[in-house]
Amino acid sequence: xxxxxxxxxxxxxxxxxxxxxxxxxxxxxxxxxxxxxxxxxxxxxxxxxxxxxxxxxxxxxxxxxxxxxxxxxxxxxxxxxxxxxxxxxxxxxxxxxxxxxxxxxxxxxxxxxxxxxxxxxxxxxxxxxxxxxxxxxxxxxxxxxx
Numbered sequence: 001x002x003x004x005x006x007x008x009x010x011x012x013x014x015x016x017x018x019x020x021x022x023x024x025x026x027x028x029x030x031x032x033x034x035x036x037x038x039x040x041x042x043x044x045x046x047x048x049x050x051x052x053x054x055x056x057x058x059x060x061x062x063x064x065x066x067x068x069x070x071x072x073x074x075x076x077x078x079x080x081x082x083x084x085x086x087x088x089x090x091x092x093x094x095x096x097x098x099x100x101x102x103x104x105x106x107x108x109x110x111x112x113x114x115x116x117x118x119x120x121x122x123x124x125x126x127x128x129x130x131x132x133x134x135x136x137x138x139x140x141x142x143x144x145x146x
Contacts, residue, residue: 053102054091062118067125069096074103075117081105086115088130112136116146 049055054072058079065072072091076082088110091100110116110128114136120129133143 050100054100056103060089064119064121066121067123070094071125072100073106073119073121073128075119076103083108083111084113084115086117086133087111088116088119088128114139115143 054060054074056076056079059077061075061077063072063074070093072093074089074091075086076089077086082105088106089103090106091103093100105111110130112132115133116130117133118131121127122129130146131143132139132146134141136144136146
């Protein structure tokens with residue numbers, strides 16, 4: 001039994017050594033980056049503030065763009081026209097190159113006296129999921145997914 005364990009361990013060491021040698025040779029002799037080294041997932045431009053009318057003196061967070069690129073859903077904390085402390089809003093534009101329009105509160109079907117935030121859309125853009133916190137009347141307490 002001991003010999004079997006030793007042979008298994010040696011086999012695993014050989015596989016690891018061959019894998020490392022293969023990676024080294026495929027990397028033209030360069031060392032492999034450390035696991036915690038930053039990676040690039042995409043090429044982004046410098047961040048640009050959306051400005052008014054999307055941004056206001058209140059706090060806007062958790063933006064998500066509809067699949068067609070014409071609606072921008074986000075959460076706003078406070079301000080006039082809200083139903084609760086944290087409401088969901090939408091800003092729309094007629095074309096992909098147009099500026100975002102004045103945000104509209106999604107209204108009392110979505111927003112309540114509870115904290116509605118963090119919108120997410122289905123791939124087809126026809127269903128919205130969001131977090132809704134206490135005291136939503138139909139909630140289970142805390143922050144529920146709605």
